[in-house]
């Protein structure tokens with residue numbers, strides 16, 4: 001039984017987690033794993049890992065952290081507190097191909113276990129592959145530990161990036177991404193017709209563009225129905241014009257909104273200004 005658990009920011013974490021575990025137990029299931037998220041894909045929200053680890057340790061549950069997106073905040077001394085408690089996790093998934101821009105794909109599954117767990121899980125022990133009686137330490141052979149057999153050397157791409165930029169270069173990238181997203185948030189707050197969904201924890205900036213025809217309208221069902229049509233229409237315009245590519249989605253009862261995720265070190269404040277100017281010019285007559 002899998003207790004998949006990820007909650008909205010600002011909700012109080014532990015009681016819902018315990019309640020959920022109790023519910024599963026009452027139904028006769030045996031929860032054995034809790035999956036927390038560090039950096040959700042849409043909102044960039046972080047679960048409070050220390051509090052979740054507390055529950056997991058007390059109840060003997062495996063704690064997995066999906067830090068695919070948010071894990072890279074760890075290289076920033078300024079922002080790593082978002083993942084405080086991650087050292088208590090049993091396993092962590094992390095994608096250096098996201099914020100750290102390693103060539104896609106480069107995904108890591110880190111496990112605390114030192115008993116060769118991955119080998120025990122995935123080894124096919126094929127006699128025609130990965131011979132054990134070689135002249136060097138075969139524990140470094142990763143071939144028989146991974147889910148796939150033939151695969152690219154993903155870790156090597158990240159190793160190269162790390163060597164080239166250094167730890168401080170990686171940290172700078174992350175800090176810069178945070179700073180640019182804060183700049184974008186400030187600009188959104190200053191501009192008429194733009195509305196932030198929430199203050200971001202990470203570098204996901206989620207916002208609505210409210211065209212002039214909706215600005216005086218009361219925020220009732222009709223307003224939200226009409227607003228839900230705006231982001232797809234502006235996206236169509238930007239794609240046909242060839243000026244921007246910006247994603248949008250509805251999320252947990254919120255109608256279609258734009259999501260600007262800042263990553264690239266080549267992006268500047270001027271690009272952020274352009275983004276908002278362009279959305280405004282494409283949506284002004286709606």
Ligand SMILES: *Cc1c(COP(=O)(O)O)cnc(C)c1O
Nearest residue numbers: 037039040041066068069095107
């Ligand atoms: C991107 C992402 C994934 C999926 O990672 P892939 O390597 O693209 O499969 C999983 N979880 C979260 C939170 C993500 O943002």
